[in-house]
Amino acid sequence: MTAALRLSGVTVERGGQPVVEALDLSVPQGSWFGVIGANGSGKTSLLRALAGRLPFAGGSCRIEDQELAADRAARAARFGFAPPGDTLPDALRVRDVLECVGGTMEEVRARTGSVYAALGLGALLDCWIGDCSAGMRQRVAIAAAFAGGHRLVILDEPFNWLDPVAVFDLRRALRQQVEDGLTLITALHDLGTLAAACDTGLMLAGGKIAMTLSHDMLRAAGADPHAFEQRMIEILRS
């Protein structure tokens, strides 16, 4: 299967210290890659570096066969990326934010596809961001990642703050988009989503790969999510 993304020996630093070290990974095109790990294990740092929001301190980053480790702007252009919801500007309405990223609302609706309905965006368009709850902001941030029409999307813990119906609907919509060719990379704390929806992934610990999650392992996890959860919790505790 063709790789959408291939990392080799990448390092990311925060405050001059390595927080992701010598990491290798490969993400097949048209698949969902899940990154799990304890708080502070390096998930956000890795995803922000991939999306060009942080530099790589070393290593190779090939996106659709182009070497982009040294080019943050090119990486930022290749990925749809959800900003943290609390950084959205209070003084704009939801429709203003989405139109800034994706053009007219007709274009935004077409690009976000099933994600638009899953997030219930129609009811939010005229809300001021400053009046939005944390879950409403999260919905807008996720929609912004899709509004640019990217084939590669990175979402950092997308299910945080969402109510159970939105979690259910969004997970299904994301899976459908992956079936239709999207390459999706998400950090997750939710082992149920990892088991039910991701194709491959990895567990980070202290900025290094503690475990590679193969396609076969995650298919088995989907068949027996309870056993998978128990095993992952044991490893995360150790």
Ligand SMILES: Nc1ncnc2c1ncn2[C@@H]1O[C@H](COP(=O)(O)OP(=O)(O)OP(=O)(O)O)[C@@H](O)[C@H]1O
């Ligand atoms: N702005 C920063 N300056 C310096 N160090 C930072 C900064 N942000 C994060 N770190 C450090 O980088 C390491 C990795 O943090 P990161 O946010 O990538 O972890 P994470 O796995 O996403 O955690 P969480 O699950 O809590 O979101 C941690 O040791 C953290 O203290």
